[in-house]
Amino acid sequence: MKLVTAVIKPYQLDAVKEALHALGVAGLTVSEVQGYGRQKGHTEVYRGAEYTVEFLPKIKVEVITDEIDVEKIVDAVVAASRTGKIGDGKVWVTTVDDVIRVRTGERGLDAL
Amino acid sequence: MTPGLALFYGGLNRSKGVLNMMMMSFSCIGLISVLWALYGFSLAFGASGNATLNNFIGNLTQYGGTGTGWAADIWGTTGIPVYVFMAFQMMFAVITVALISGALSDRLKFGGWVLFAIGWFTVVYVPVAHWVWGGGWIGAKLHALDFAGGTAVHINAGAAALGVALVLGKRIGWPRENMRPHNVPFVALGAGLLWFGWFGFNAGSELTVDSTTGVAFVNTQLATAAALVGWCVVEWIRDRKPTLVGASSGAVAGLVAVTPACGFIAPLPAVLLGLIAGVACALAVGLKYRLGYDDSLDVVGVHFVGGWIGSLFIGFFATTDVNGAITDVLGAKEGLFYGGGAGQLWSQFAGSAVVTVYSMAVAAVIALVLKAVKLLRVSPEAEIGGIDIADHGETAYDLTPAAGSGGGGAFAMAGIAPGKAVDADGKADAGQKVAG
Numbered sequence: 001m002k003l004v005t006a007v008i009k010p011y012q013l014d015a016v017k018e019a020l021h022a023l024g025v026a027g028l029t030v031s032e033v034q035g036y037g038r039q040k041g042h043t044e045v046y047r048g049a050e051y052t053v054e055f056l057p058k059i060k061v062e063v064i065t066d067e068i069d070v071e072k073i074v075d076a077v078v079a080a081s082r083t084g085k086i087g088d089g090k091v092w093v094t095t096v097d098d099v100i101r102v103r104t105g106e107r108g109l110d111a112l
Numbered sequence: 113m114t115p116g117l118a119l120f121y122g123g124l125n126r127s128k129g130v131l132n133m134m135m136m137s138f139s140c141i142g143l144i145s146v147l148w149a150l151y152g153f154s155l156a157f158g159a160s161g162n163a164t165l166n167n168f169i170g171n172l173t174q175y176g177g178t179g180t181g182w183a184a185d186i187w188g189t190t191g192i193p194v195y196v197f198m199a200f201q202m203m204f205a206v207i208t209v210a211l212i213s214g215a216l217s218d219r220l221k222f223g224g225w226v227l228f229a230i231g232w233f234t235v236v237y238v239p240v241a242h243w244v245w246g247g248g249w250i251g252a253k254l255h256a257l258d259f260a261g262g263t264a265v266h267i268n269a270g271a272a273a274l275g276v277a278l279v280l281g282k283r284i285g286w287p288r289e290n291m292r293p294h295n296v297p298f299v300a301l302g303a304g305l306l307w308f309g310w311f312g313f314n315a316g317s318e319l320t321v322d323s324t325t326g327v328a329f330v331n332t333q334l335a336t337a338a339a340l341v342g343w344c345v346v347e348w349i350r351d352r353k354p355t356l357v358g359a360s361s362g363a364v365a366g367l368v369a370v371t372p373a374c375g376f377i378a379p380l381p382a383v384l385l386g387l388i389a390g391v392a393c394a395l396a397v398g399l400k401y402r403l404g405y406d407d408s409l410d411v412v413g414v415h416f417v418g419g420w421i422g423s424l425f426i427g428f429f430a431t432t433d434v435n436g437a438i439t440d441v442l443g444a445k446e447g448l449f450y451g452g453g454a455g456q457l458w459s460q461f462a463g464s465a466v467v468t469v470y471s472m473a474v475a476a477v478i479a480l481v482l483k484a485v486k487l488l489r490v491s492p493e494a495e496i497g498g499i500d501i502a503d504h505g506e507t508a509y510d511l512t513p514a515a516g517s518g519g520g521g522a523f524a525m526a527g528i529a530p531g532k533a534v535d536a537d538g539k540a541d542a543g544q545k546v547a548g
Contacts, residue, residue, distance in 0.1 A: 045351040047358065047361060048350065048398045051290045
């Protein structure tokens with residue numbers, strides 16, 4: 001099993017969610033995160049004094065899937081969250097050893 | 113006015129010191145109001161009965177402010193009751209002291225602030241108000257004009273702010289750390305309340321309803337509007353984006369600058385005055401970074417600079433076309449551009465300069481005394497942790513979700529108040545306040 005993690009711009013969340021839904025992804029986890037990549041943060045100016053805001057608000061989307069669907073899901077997330085401008089985010093894939101459904105105790109792919 | 117100032121300053125401050133910032137304004141409403149009644153009004157506006165002495169100070173007995181002897185009395189030739197005039201002037205006294213606090217945020221001990229406020233009000237505000245408005249030498253001898261408080265309020269407060277800020281020193285981390293305004297809507301709300309209240313200050317200073325009242329009212333609006341535009345234009349060119357903090361600050365700068373002049377100049381010059389003040393103050397607030405003094409919320413850049421601009425502007429643009437009292441009653445001259453020569457400009461400069469030097473020096477001396485008895489500055493630990501919790505035992509915001517006050521924390525969802533005893537079955541003890 002694989003964990004697909006995507007850090008995206010907040011306003012792209014709806015598009016990513018729709019794309020994953022269209023692929024039949026059953027569930028996903030979303031969290032509000034902060035960070036920066038190559039674009040760094042942005043600056044705000046108050047009465048002429050400049051302040052650097054280092055960490056920008058982002059959304060982290062996590063989906064666990066079987067290995068067969070990984071590429072499709074990655075492609076869908078990338079396509080849905082791309083604006084072509086700097087700060088679009090990152091997607092990465094990691095291996096998941098096991099998953100347990102809390103309600104029933106099912107494990108592995110059955111728990112997805 | 114002063115509650116509006118509390119919001120304006122509070123919003124500009126960092127969140128860990130917002131309550132102290134607002135408390136400095138509110139403490140003035142309490143403290144200065146009482147002192148004004150006890151002796152301030154009498155010393156500022158009472159006639160001393162001795163012509164020489166009256167140049168400098170009024171009389172303690174003529175208007176005690178606490179008796180009922182003048183309940184039916186009328187103030188001079190104005191036709192308004194003495195109590196009304198006394199209360200109106202009380203508001204100037206309150207806000208002038210409160211204005212100073214904007215330079216001192218996050219690091220001045222609250223006890224030190226209270227003592228400073230009492231001392232500066234007594235030794236500086238009361239006599240200066242007398243010099244300018246109460247029959248003292250600046251108004252009656254020098255004939256410097258100040259319709260609603262450019263010299264007595266804004267230059268006076270701005271100079272004092274600089275004097276104390278220099279003794280008090282910089283906030284820890286300034287100018288390196290992020291000290292941006294924590295609540296910009298507060299700033300705009302405070303500026304809006306000030307703008308509204310300022311009509312009362314400026315138009316009200318005519319003490320009756322006549323054509324000068326109308327001119328003062330219109331000038332207040334026009335200069336403020338122009339200053340708002342001027343400040344935003346500076347930002348748009350320099351920083352590429354106009355800001356709400358800038359618009360709010362520009363409005364206050366315009367209000368400050370038009371205050372001394374509003375009853376003496378025509379409306380078109382008022383627009384020019386506003387534009388000059390908006391641009392100049394937008395640039396002046398950067399001076400502290402170049403010169404290295406920490407005037408936290410720009411009392412010097414806005415009130416001192418704006419007050420000076422407005423006061424000097426009278427020397428150029430005062431005209432009997434809008435107010436015959438300039439020459440008839442007040443003994444002053446018209447401005448340079450209205451054929452009055454440079455005499456009035458000199459009077460304006462001299463009056464403003466004396467108040468600047470006197471106020472700044474006395475404020476610095478009071479601050480030095482407080483420093484000597486260790487009542488000036490909070491400890492570095494208290495300053496870093498926040499003066500709100502250190503000096504007042506309260507904080508403005510509780511943003512931690514687990515604390516439950518927002519209702520959304522894990523403890524609140526579980527129906528348990530954090531840190532309290534829980535029975536073995538998971539239910540909270542009887543009598544304990546349970547969320548939900």
